[in-house]
Amino acid sequence: MTRKSRNSILKPRKLEEMFDSLSEDEAETEVDVEVDVGGKRKRESTVPGKMEVLLRIRPTPQESYPECIHATGPNSIAISAPENHMGTKNAEKSRIFAFSKVLQAETTNRQLFTKQFSQRVNNTLLPTSESLVVFAYGITATGKTHSMEGTRDDPGIIPQTIQLLFHNKTNEEEVSISMYEIYNENLYDMLNYTAAGSAKPRSLKLKEDGSGQIWIPGLSQNLVETAEEARQTLINGLGYRKHAATGMNKKSSRSHAVVMINIRNSVTKEWQSSISFIDLAGSERQTRTGNDGIRLKESVAINSSLMTLGRCLKALRWNHDNKQRRKKHVPFRQAKITHAFKNAFLGSGSTVLMVNVSASARDYDETVHVLKYASLATALPCSSQPKNALMNIEPAAKRQKETATAKTESDSRAEPAYVSPQQDESELFEENEELNDEIDRLKSELFESERRAAEMEARIREEVAEEMSELLREMEKSYHTRLEAEVTAARNAASAVGNTSKGAMAEMKELKEELKQAELELSSAKGEIETIQRANEENEHALVDSFKSLLEEETTQLKANAAMEKETLELQLDRQRQENEELRLRLKRMKEATRAALRRYNANMSPTPLLGSPLALSNLLVESEKEHPSSVGEKEASQQQDGEYDVDMSDFVIKNPSASLSENENNPAQKENLPAAAQDAKKGKKKKKKRPATSQLAHGTPVARRTRAGRRACAAIENVRV
Numbered sequence: 268m269t270r271k272s273r274n275s276i277l278k279p280r281k282l283e284e285m286f287d288s289l290s291e292d293e294a295e296t297e298v299d300v301e302v303d304v305g306g307k308r309k310r311e312s313t314v315p316g317k318m319e320v321l322l323r324i325r326p327t328p329q330e331s332y333p334e335c336i337h338a339t340g341p342n343s344i345a346i347s348a349p350e351n352h353m354g355t356k357n358a359e360k361s362r363i364f365a366f367s368k369v370l371q372a373e374t375t376n377r378q379l380f381t382k383q384f385s386q387r388v389n390n391t392l393l394p395t396s397e398s399l400v401v402f403a404y405g406i407t408a409t410g411k412t413h414s415m416e417g418t419r420d421d422p423g424i425i426p427q428t429i430q431l432l433f434h435n436k437t438n439e440e441e442v443s444i445s446m447y448e449i450y451n452e453n454l455y456d457m458l459n460y461t462a463a464g465s466a467k468p469r470s471l472k473l474k475e476d477g478s479g480q481i482w483i484p485g486l487s488q489n490l491v492e493t494a495e496e497a498r499q500t501l502i503n504g505l506g507y508r509k510h511a512a513t514g515m516n517k518k519s520s521r522s523h524a525v526v527m528i529n530i531r532n533s534v535t536k537e538w539q540s541s542i543s544f545i546d547l548a549g550s551e552r553q554t555r556t557g558n559d560g561i562r563l564k565e566s567v568a569i570n571s572s573l574m575t576l577g578r579c580l581k582a583l584r585w586n587h588d589n590k591q592r593r594k595k596h597v598p599f600r601q602a603k604i605t606h607a608f609k610n611a612f613l614g615s616g617s618t619v620l621m622v623n624v625s626a627s628a629r630d631y632d633e634t635v636h637v638l639k640y641a642s643l644a645t646a647l648p649c650s651s652q653p654k655n656a657l658m659n660i661e662p663a664a665k666r667q668k669e670t671a672t673a674k675t676e677s678d679s680r681a682e683p684a685y686v687s688p689q690q691d692e693s694e695l696f697e698e699n700e701e702l703n704d705e706i707d708r709l710k711s712e713l714f715e716s717e718r719r720a721a722e723m724e725a726r727i728r729e730e731v732a733e734e735m736s737e738l739l740r741e742m743e744k745s746y747h748t749r750l751e752a753e754v755t756a757a758r759n760a761a762s763a764v765g766n767t768s769k770g771a772m773a774e775m776k777e778l779k780e781e782l783k784q785a786e787l788e789l790s791s792a793k794g795e796i797e798t799i800q801r802a803n804e805e806n807e808h809a810l811v812d813s814f815k816s817l818l819e820e821e822t823t824q825l826k827a828n829a830a831m832e833k834e835t836l837e838l839q840l841d842r843q844r845q846e847n848e849e850l851r852l853r854l855k856r857m858k859e860a861t862r863a864a865l866r867r868y869n870a871n872m873s874p875t876p877l878l879g880s881p882l883a884l885s886n887l888l889v890e891s892e893k894e895h896p897s898s899v900g901e902k903e904a905s906q907q908q909d910g911e912y913d914v915d916m917s918d919f920v921i922k923n924p925s926a927s928l929s930e931n932e933n934n935p936a937q938k939e940n941l942p943a944a945a946q947d948a949k950k951g952k953k954k955k956k957k958r959p960a961t962s963q964l965a966h967g968t969p970v971a972r973r974t975r976a977g978r979r980a981c982a983a984i985e986n987v988r989v
């Protein structure tokens with residue numbers, strides 16, 4: 268064993284790598300036929316030999332993975348690497364493999380049996396009596412057991428074989444059944460599982476003699492007379508087979524199961540043929556099955572025995588392809604299953620290798636390896652080995668020979684026996700074979716001890732991991748305990764605080780409620796205010812607008828009015844001015860007339876003093892009026908407005924007033940009759956423009972009032988006053 272492979276066995280995880288490296292070696296040994304690979308011609312192994320290689324594709328379960336296998340003909344398939352597949356050379360992206368027959372996923376067990384096995388089963392009976400070996404080989408969960416055993420509705424190859432055998436066999440033939448499983452490289456009799464009086468399973472050994480005969484001493488053989496009896500025996504035996512659920516198969520076989528149906532002459536009791544069904548355990552990758560512990564140990568045993576099968580096929584193929592060269596040793600003895608069926612691989616009888624595959628791209632890597640192995644087997648030839656060399660049962664002849672050898676040994680103690688050259692050669696061959704066996708046994712032991720070391724390592728790892736997780740669990744537990752204590756303390760403290768502040772909390776709750784309510788109200792009030800504000804703003808705008816327009820209207824109106832009024836007033840003013848002017852002129856004329864009258868008077872020296880006589884004055888006024896007719900009232904009012912009416916009464920005083928006064932003063936009568944106005948005028952010298960004098964004038968003296976003219980004068984004066 269190479270250093271590389273030893274290391275691989277020591278570390279179970281490396282098994283996948285071993286598997287891979289082996290497959291890469293196989294890729295170099297492809298021969299014989301050119302097939303089309305991705306548009307290029309490439310040599311592929313498709314040579315049909317005695318060994319029939321059937322490819323059965325199982326139906327793809329409902330899953331998201333696409334299919335990577337499709338049939339390219341009745342005898343060939345193409346397998347394509349999934350997109351972005353790592354580690355696939357471009358040339359290998361799509362490969363074609365040829366087989367004796369490709370069975371599509373729709374093929375039932377009945378169709379499989381009828382087309383591929385019924386004739387071969389019949390051939391085991393008289394007169395052909397050719398032994399048959401059927402292997403079911405493939406990765407886990409691809410339908411090996413389904414093909415072999417089947418279901419009630421679709422029985423597998425084994426039950427159908429029994430049915431057919433019992434239907435076709437002659438009375439000269441009788442049938443027996445043997446069953447065993449190879450579990451973790453130990454052989455167990457499935458028809459007699461435990462040793463007598465013990466609960467422990469009984470392990471059996473394989474034996475091989477110089478003639479190439481291989482048998483299992485002590486393996487049970489149950490004679491069955493009917494098909495039903497055979498079926499029942501089968502069911503009982505298979506009940507012992509080890510199964511377990513893995514990440515890839517709910518009921519995965521953990522051992523290689525062998526069912527042998529042996530046919531012998533009912534009279535001579537000589538074995539004539541046998542049919543062996545070998546349901547191999549499926550190869551599996553630990554990364555996908557998730558196996559550990561016992562399952563991992565089983566995986567190691569399954570995979571290493573399947574690797575041995577691969578090596579055997581490889582060596583056989585090399586020997587077949589290199590006939591002129593020294594033959595390579597085929598390591599049949601390195602696994603119980605290859606050793607037990609060594610003769611089947613060497614071409615004795617009829618051998619069928621049924622390769623079960625899944626078309627799912629998920630299984631691409633494993634499927635490619637399986638196809639490479641299977642393609643090696645397609646070219647394996649048949650040989651002229653004895654037909655009955657496959658029965659793993661102790662042959663009667665061998666038993667006789669052993670008895671004879673024991674007798675010879677006891678005789679040899681008496682006298683030395685003659686040894687013929689042929690006998691010598693035969694003994695040498697047997698010795699040689701025994702040595703070879705010993706070498707193989709030692710190799711197996713080495714392999715076994717390496718496997719145990721690997722297991723031990725795995726166990727130690729497991730134990731360390733378990734210890735570590737125990738430690739972690741304890742740490743976690745103590746942490747939890749501390750945490751819980753702290754949480755409890757915190758809770759207690761919180762509840763103490765909570766009790767005291769319960770009232771406050773309730774109050775706070777109420778307040779919060781109130782606050783919430785107030786907030787709600789506030790928000791609704793805000794809303795209302797906003798609505799009102801908006802309405803107000805709108806109203807204000809409308810009011811302002813209407814007020815503006817009103818104002819503008821009124822302003823315009825007022826302006827117009829003012830302008831009109833101004834105009835009117837200006838007109839009035841003008842008229843007034845005119846009138847004033849006229850009055851002034853009239854007054855002037857009156858003054859002048861008065862002066863003239865006074866002058867005339869003075870000049871005439873009239874004995875009746877004019878001054879102070881209202882009658883005289885009014886006469887003068889009437890005269891003046893007659894001369895210059897006008898509306899006196901209005902003009903007087905206008906004069907009063909203009910302040911022009913304030914006539915200086917001194918104008919009406921005589922030129923020499925002192926003289927006049929003194930005259931009057933000197934004349935008491937006259938003095939007595941002196942009108943008040945004159946007296947006031949006298950006083951007026953002192954107090955000019957004194958109203959009472961004018962007023963008195965206006966009211967007139969009782970004398971003045973007695974005449975019409977006087978009254979008119981008084982009224983005129985009154986009007987002027989007003």
Ligand SMILES: Nc1ncnc2c1ncn2[C@@H]1O[C@H](COP(=O)(O)OP(=O)(O)OP(=O)(O)O)[C@@H](O)[C@H]1O
Nearest residue numbers: 325326407408409410411412413516519520548549
């Ligand atoms: N051709 C088929 N038709 C219907 N169901 C199938 C077919 N092949 C396989 N199956 C189903 O697939 C599942 C796995 O099949 P099976 O146990 O026979 O695989 P296996 O190759 O023997 O697996 P392992 O190597 O793990 O023992 C089973 O439930 C089986 O019924």
